[in-house]
Amino acid sequence: MTEQGKERGTSLLDKSAAELADLLAAGETTSVAITQACLDRIAAVDTDIHAFLHVDAEGALAQAAASDARRSAGEPASPLDGVPIAVKDVLAxxxxxxxxxSKILEGWIPPYDATVVERLKDAGLPILGKTNMDEFAMGSSTEHSAYxxxxxxxxxxxxxxxxGGGSAAAVAxxxxxxxxxxxxxxxIRQPGAVTGTVGLKPTYGGISRYGLVAMANSLDQVGPVTRTVLDSALLHDVIGGHDPRDSTSIDHPWASFAEAARTGAAGDLSGVRVGVITELGGEGYQAGVQQRFDExxxxxxxxxxxxxxxSCPNFVHALAAYYLIMPSEASSNLARFDAMRYGLRVLPDGDPSAEDVMRASRDAGFGDEVKRRIILGTYALSSGYYDAYYGQAQKIRTLISRDFEAAFEKADVLVSPTAPTTAFKLGEKLDDPVSMYLNDxxxxxxxxxxxxGLSLPAGLAPEDGLPVGFQILAPALADDRLYRVGAALEALLEAEWGGPLLDQAPSLSDVEPVETPGGAA
Structure with missing residues (x-):
């Protein structure tokens, strides 16, 4: 480990995005300095973390220099102009x-930017690189990455x-x-819970999906991964809003989420009704997770x-419904990877037909978890089984939506632990997919x-000293409530801890790389 790896206390690295933005606005630092500090940190520790699949040092520094020029001219593109960011490798x-x-897209370079990436660039945020992920976003541990x-x-x-373990680990x-x-x-939320970071899933349609490589169109959403609730709100303000290129995008007059977070940070929640979901807690939840939630x-x-x-009685069926709907949509979406237009192409020996090439390419290019979900989804959509499986799952989905509607008549927000346990060991659940699925x-x-929904750190579990997540849910289009309640709780928790939870995280300065099941260190 280089000396830079011991410098987690460096002022720029320890600052929140909001604090960095303030320093940039005051002329007390530069985007180039911040971006270089991040790049040095990546060089020092990412051999151990493996948060990034691709680092674009040259591009990030060029974007940072352009940001500094805008600041010098008094024309910042946004409040976060010059603050660096990492992007999950599922966005074009x-x-x-x-x-x-995935190996099936190894080396693919898109000819366009996703809307979210476009908005980041327009707002002046230098893009450090692309972060590691479970193949085609299928997994709860980032162990299913082909890399x-x-x-x-x-x-x-x-x-x-x-x-999205790569994005969460990069921030943590x-x-x-x-x-x-x-x-x-x-x-976003489950990685946030186990790494001590803040993760936000917006209202469906609140952030554009254009340029997102879809797994399940009716479920996927882009969102912020940050260290503080205010940082999440500031980033949400940048990437959110209507996009005519996305047919699922909502044309809604969103108020400033940053303003909601700043209001909440004052710590006054008088008149706010908080509903504790009885079905999401108690038996099956780690004792320390439940303890921190109750506190x-x-x-x-x-x-x-x-x-x-x-009470949301139909939540007990959510996992089963999800694992019919999501694989069904994924099976349809992944049909496009046919070795004909782009991506990996494997040519079997002899005189292979187009079908032979497709079969060989998909077999070599997809990992076990992706193949498992394609098989599940194809079966659920097959003739004779559609109504029995996919159709029934959609009915459960309707009942779950009705449970939410009834619950929000009694409460302004709903709360639960984000995940039932703290982070489990690498390799522990690779051979038990059902146990892995239960984390969601x-x-x-x-x-x-x-x-x-928003997840924020709720402290460390006493059994193992690992982060616990606290989840807040709000009605559709009421994302601002998440920021108000989340910022209030964050302020109260940090007052108890004497500072942010990540201040207690290991510095990684003396950690040796480890060999793990499922891939290299």
Whole structure:
């Protein structure tokens, strides 16, 4: 490990995105300095973390220099102009590889930018590179990446969550102050929970999906990965809003999310009704996870919130419904990878037909988890089984949406633990996919119903000293409530801890690389 790896206390690396933006606005630092500090940090620790699949040092520094020129001219493009960011490798980036963590797209360079990437560039955020992920976003641990797993900065023997473990690990390891993730069944929130970061899934349609390589169109959403609730709100303001190129995008007059977060940080939740979901807690949840959740709820009461219990009886069927709907949509979406137009092409010996080439290419290009979900989805959509499986799952989805509607009549926001356990060990669940799927049990309902959800750190579990996540859910189009309540709870928790939770994370300065099942260190 180089000396730079010991410098997690460096002022620029430890600053939140909001603090960096303030320093840039005051002329006390430059985007080039911040970006170079991040690049040095990546060079120092990412051999151990493996958060990045591709680092674009030259491009990021050029974007940073352009940002500094705008600042000098008094024309910043946005409040976050000059603050660097990492992007999950499932979003198209013009001129940079987009692999989706899969061998079938190895080396593919898109000719265009996703809308979210376009908005980041327009707002002046230098893009550090593309982050590791479970192949085509299928997984809860980032162990299903074709390029090897990402490691949790809190304990390199443990998973960073998935599918967006790379983005969460990059933020938690102080390699980037901000990152972009995607959430289909919890892939922003669950990694946030196990790495001590903040993750936000917006209302479905609140952030453009144009240029996102789809796994499940009716479930996927892009969202922020950050260290603080305010940072998430600031980034949401940049990437959110209507996009005519995305048919699922909502044309809605969104208010400033940053303003909602700043209001919440004052810590007054008088008049706010908080509903504790009885089906998402208790039996099956790690004792330390439940303890930290209960303590956080007590802090909300201290801030003036009224806490009530709400029942969402159909949530117990959410996991089963999700694992019929999501593979079905994924099976259809992944049919485009046919070796005819782009991506990997394997030519069998002899005089192969087009079907032979497709079969060989898909067999070589897709990993086991992707193949498993394609098989499940194709079966669920097949003649004679569609109504029995996919059709029934969609009916459950409707019942879950009705549960949310009833619950939000009693409460302004709903809360639960984000994940039932802290980060498990790498390799521990690779041979038990059902056990792996259970990690998304608390996050999946929000995706099925299209409502927004936020996860923020709730402390460390006493059993293992690893981060615990606290999830807040709001009605569709009420994302601002997440920021108000989340910022209030964050302020109360940090007052108890004496600072941000990530201040307690290991510095990685003396950690040796480890060999793990499923890929290289």
């Amino acid at each position: 980036t013009e001129g940079l590889p987009t692999t989706c963590g 090897g797993p990402t490691h949790n900065p809190w304990d390199l023997d443990r998973i960073p969550g998935g599918s 390891a102080f390699e980037a102050p901000l990152a972009i993730g995607t959430d289909t069944g919890g892939s 956080s709820v007590a802090l909300l009461v201290k801030a003036g919130a009224e806490v009530v219990e709400v 049990i608390a996050t999946i309902p929000a995706n099925l119903a299209g409502v927004p």
